[in-house]
Amino acid sequence: MYEQVTERFRILIYQEALPSGSRLPSVRQLAMDLSINPNTIQRAYAELEQEGLIYSIKGKGNFVADTRSIQEKKRGDYRKELIQTVHKGQEIGISREELVTVVDQCYEEGNHD
Helix, strand or coil: HHHHHHHHHHHHHCCCCCCCCCCCHHHHHHHHHEEEEEEHHHHHHHHHHHCCCEEECCEEEEEEEECCHHHHHHHHHHHHHHHHHHHHHHHCCHHHHHHHHHHHHHHHCCCCC
16 A cells, blocks of 8 residues: 555656645645555655655655656666667567557556546
């Protein structure tokens, strides 16, 4: 369950739905809102903090960090992986048109947020 909470916050932060400096709900409040154990939320927040996506201020709460450098690195890593994948596809005869069709399908299927 904490992985789902963590992943949802990652998405919201990377898509800038939660901009830098935004205050996150308190552990207790979010646990009540989601009807889950506060330890689950605390674990998710701890993981996000370890990843540098959020930071805590004692007595004030958890806030979204400035994630531009993290996002740039992740996007660069993703581009490298995608380039490798495209090259593998070329090696086995996948055409540009087929690749574009697959990418379009992924966007259509994944556009549920």
